[in-house]
Amino acid sequence: MPCGDLLIRRIGRLVPMTGPPIADAALVARAGRVAWIGLERELPAAVGEMPSVDAGGAAVIPGFVDAHTHLVWAGSRRTEFEARLTGVPYDGGGIATTVAATRQASTEELIELTRERAAAALATGTTTLEIKTGYGLTVEAELRLLDAINAVAADVPQRVEATYLGAHAVPPGRDRAGYVAEVISTLPAARALGARWCDVFCDRGAFTVAEARQILTAAAAQGLGGRLHADQIERLGAVPLAAELGCASADHLDRIDEEGAAALARSGTVAVLVPTATLTMRTQDWHQARTLQAAGATIALATDCNPGTSWTESMPYVVQLACLALGMSVEEALRGATLHGARALRRADLGHLGVGAVADAAVLAAEHEVDLVAHLGAAAVRDVVIGGVVVSGSRPAQDPSPDQSSSASSASTST
Ligand SMILES: [Zn+2]
Structure with missing residues (x-):
């Protein structure tokens, strides 16, 4: 460092x-x-x-403090991207495409791909990167992604915060309860490999509120802080859960309503908006920042860098969209991309x-x-x-x- x-x-x-x-x-x-x-x-x-x-x-x-990235992946999602341009909506299903390609890549390839993305982020001013696993979805494959994150963290100048996202999707062919139990059983090893956070994709087509509660409660007992992919596709109750469990952040929030925004404001859970994902999903719904601001919630901005729904390493681009599409002021957007990004990672010394x-x-x-x-x-x-x-x-x-x-x-x- x-x-x-x-x-x-x-x-x-x-x-x-x-x-x-x-x-x-x-x-x-x-x-x-x-x-x-x-x-x-x-x-x-x-x-x-x-x-x-x-x-x-x-x-x-x-x-810039980019508090939400999925930087470790292999393969392409261009077929899905082109389909979306013709009007096919996002349903989370593309994650399986990236899981298959990522499992096939060697650890060396994954490290090199991730290092290139970190270098692109550095060139656009990102000095701290949160990086999630989530494209392995077996015990060994997820821990291999943590190894790759550690190798990259040792090799790039940026500060890296590792997040275990074994609960990104239920792998095809797996029994739900069995997979949730496997995610929970992997928590101590993830912690031992340096993960500071545990995240769950809690949405339609991903994990339920009850499953997310089970996983995040077990994670807290292992000393891992909680984060939650919430209200991206549907409002299932993930936001009240994030507030109740005292998660550091609730992320995406494309479907946030006044009640959810008030819950985040009360709990101090940082609302992490990812406008490049909103843009790529083509939902054309840009009320999030206004709803959260009206409730007094703390808003951070992040790239959500991933191959399917937000392929960008650039925080300046995120800040531009936050102003031009979400309607934030330049001051609010820059604070969201620095100080509040650090708050979403509970780092008072950064941002x-x-x-x-x-x-x-x-x-x-x-x-x-x-x-x-x-x-x-x-x-x-x-x-x-x-x-x-x-x-x-x-x-x-x-x-x-x-x-x-x-x-x-x-x-x-x-x-
Ligand atoms: Zn994400």
Whole structure:
């Protein structure tokens, strides 16, 4: 995990999320954490010499926290995608297609595919990734996906949170009760392999509320936090369950109603919206954010990156849709993609640039964060900083040197 000292100077607009934006700002990171933010002309002299990056007047925001991805898969869902374009609705059945292809792929192939997706996410400013299993659906196949997630986590600069989603679908030919028992019996091994969360797809065609309750209660007893795919296709009662069990998040929520939104607001369960999935499902229903906002629920945004219903690694694209389709303000959408994404993962140290936070930041390819939303289809992020180290971008950090003209080395950024 990168961890360093860094000065980001000439920031046109610093958007820390913990307070109002600061114009003409600078940010100092020490040992991977934000040590100082403020007006550049008030930069403390005691900062001394450290590697620096010149933002050149661009806006700087916290790195994106993508709290919902299914990054580990093999194969294609293009047939299903084309069918949907002709009006065939999504029913969750395509998961079996991806399970078959994923089981056939070698672990090395899965690691490589997942690493490429994490790299694409990094290039668009994602510094924390939640990654779910769920395309294995046997004990061995699910634990192999956790192995792959661990291998990727050790190899990419981003922070990774692993989620066990053995309850993604009932595998074809399996008895329901038997499969639920198998998912529950796998929880200790999933925990031992580093999973922090357990998720259940609770919807028509997937798992019932009673099954989800059984699985998430057993997961809590094993020390795994709860998350729930809820109200995507039909309103079955998954949202009240997430609130009752104190899940960290309830995700999708395309069918959320006022009662469900109020339950999430009361329980503090974060509502994770995935507008690229809503777009790909072609339901044209964009009331979710308004319903949740009216109830006072906390809204996070995520990619739901998966091969069937949301094939994107790009949080800037998610933020654009959140504004243009869900009707969120730029400020609300960016907070949802950073601070509230971190809240959905119960990480108070991520998703903002207040002093003491982990120094994960994105230097935008724009002087104002509104331009990130308005400039459709453009590369949104120029440089990415993780733990006070420039890990991706067009300009390497400069080492301190008495002679600035000879300081092009980027060696200190690769630690
Ligand atoms: Zn999902």
